[in-house]
Amino acid sequence: MSYEVLVIGGGPAGLSAALNVRARGRSVLVVSNPLEENPLWRAEKVDNYLGMPGMSGAQLLTEMRRHAEKAGVEFRTGKVLSAMRMGENWYVSIGSDMESARALVLAAGVARGKKFPGEAELLGRGVSYCATCDGMLYRGKSVAVLGYSDTARGEADFLRSIGCSVTYFDRPRACVINGENQVESLTCDGETIRVDGVFLLRPTMAPTDLFPGLETENGYVTVNRKMATNLPGLFAAGDCTGGPLQVSKAAGEGLVAGQSAAAWAAEQSRKSK
Amino acid sequence: MAIKHLKTAEFDEIMDAAPLAMVDFWASWCGPCKMLSPTVEALAEQYEGKALVGKVNVDEEPDLARRFGVMSIPTVVFLKNGREFDRKVGVMPVEAFTQVLDKNL
Numbered sequence: 500m501s502y503e504v505l506v507i508g509g510g511p512a513g514l515s516a517a518l519n520v521r522a523r524g525r526s527v528l529v530v531s532n533p534l535e536e537n538p539l540w541r542a543e544k545v546d547n548y549l550g551m552p553g554m555s556g557a558q559l560l561t562e563m564r565r566h567a568e569k570a571g572v573e574f575r576t577g578k579v580l581s582a583m584r585m586g587e588n589w590y591v592s593i594g595s596d597m598e599s600a601r602a603l604v605l606a607a608g609v610a611r612g613k614k615f616p617g618e619a620e621l622l623g624r625g626v627s628y629c630a631t632c633d634g635m636l637y638r639g640k641s642v643a644v645l646g647y648s649d650t651a652r653g654e655a656d657f658l659r660s661i662g663c664s665v666t667y668f669d670r671p672r673a674c675v676i677n678g679e680n681q682v683e684s685l686t687c688d689g690e691t692i693r694v695d696g697v698f699l700l701r702p703t704m705a706p707t708d709l710f711p712g713l714e715t716e717n718g719y720v721t722v723n724r725k726m727a728t729n730l731p732g733l734f735a736a737g738d739c740t741g742g743p744l745q746v747s748k749a750a751g752e753g754l755v756a757g758q759s760a761a762a763w764a765a766e767q768s769r770k771s772k
Numbered sequence: 773m774a775i776k777h778l779k780t781a782e783f784d785e786i787m788d789a790a791p792l793a794m795v796d797f798w799a800s801w802c803g804p805c806k807m808l809s810p811t812v813e814a815l816a817e818q819y820e821g822k823a824l825v826g827k828v829n830v831d832e833e834p835d836l837a838r839r840f841g842v843m844s845i846p847t848v849v850f851l852k853n854g855r856e857f858d859r860k861v862g863v864m865p866v867e868a869f870t871q872v873l874d875k876n877l
Contacts, residue, residue: 581862581863583863583865585811585866590807591807592803592804592863595802596803596806597804597806622861622862623844623862624843624844631801632802632803632804632845633843633844635801635831636830636837636842637843680841695843
């Protein structure tokens with residue numbers, strides 16, 4: 500189905516954006532990892548969120564999520580792997596599904612870590628970011644899973660269940676993916692194995708991988724006062740726009756981005772009538 | 773012309789006879805393929821009579837997927853008389869495909 504606004508990321512920025520889209524009476528879907536995967540979940544105490552001192556990150560996230568659910572925000576667990584604007588709508592793929600929306604809010608946090616040598620060169624030639632999307636093409640073959648998120652083990656199990664021979668690497672630090680025209684082997688932290696495929700499962704994608712042509716500065720998404728990016732109908736909020744990487748800043752930016760996205764969606768609907 | 777769904781048995785014969793072809797490898801369980809699908813269908817109409825635009829379901833035609841070394845979908849392969857000369861992997865805007873087609877018409 501089609502939404503007026505789709506939010507990528509379910510942390511304070513994304514939830515605040517979604518809540519404020521609902522406050523304008525518009526439909527909104529939040530696509531995110533499980534709440535427990537948010538880096539804030541592991542914060543023992545957040546003492547600078549105004550008026551609510553001493554709460555843990557997990558408590559804050561749980562309350563924020565509940566608030567958004569009560570307001571009628573819809574949720575989907577999963578990763579957005581590609582996004583494209585066609586006509587007046589944005590289309591995003593989430594695992595094996597596709598959704599569309601008039602406006603998007605990118606609030607997916609920061610992508611930590613650089614790409615490995617060979618990763619970009621062999622993407623689509625043995626390197627994949629999505630086990631559920633490409634797993635079937637590796638039935639009966641050897642693959643490596645480089646797991647950087649809590650859900651990665653589940654994806655490795657999925658690959659085993661469809662008949663892949665899986666070697667699992669738990670958060671390896673330094674890897675090189677080798678091969679001429681397709682992946683032939685992988686070296687991680689000194690260990691080399693022969694593989695046909697490498698599944699890199701990170702918690703979040705770099706914004707420019709998701710949105711080709713997106714303007715960034717030092718890896719952070721460039722936005723204006725309305726939290727609009729240089730791409731039409733795409734707004735951004737929270738850590739992905741830069742520091743300070745704090746809850747108040749994320750929630751505030753989320754509010755602005757949500758309102759801007761709702762206004763954009765309203766304008767688009769008016770135009771198409 | 774509706775888009776051509778290509779089967780292994782007829783693939784070579786059809787491709788050999790096509791001066792310019794674009795083939796989209798896809799599957800029903802692939803979200804990004806669903807995203808690309810309307811673009812490919814629009815191209816089939818736009819280039820009718822000029823280029824053959826077809827689709828290969830990798831579940832139904834695993835031999836073709838293997839032969840072309842398709843390891844991620846969607847993958848779009850461009851061919852001249854059955855010989856591959858370019859390919860695009862992943863979801864891309866329509867211009868990425870029209871550029872290749874227009875240059876090789």
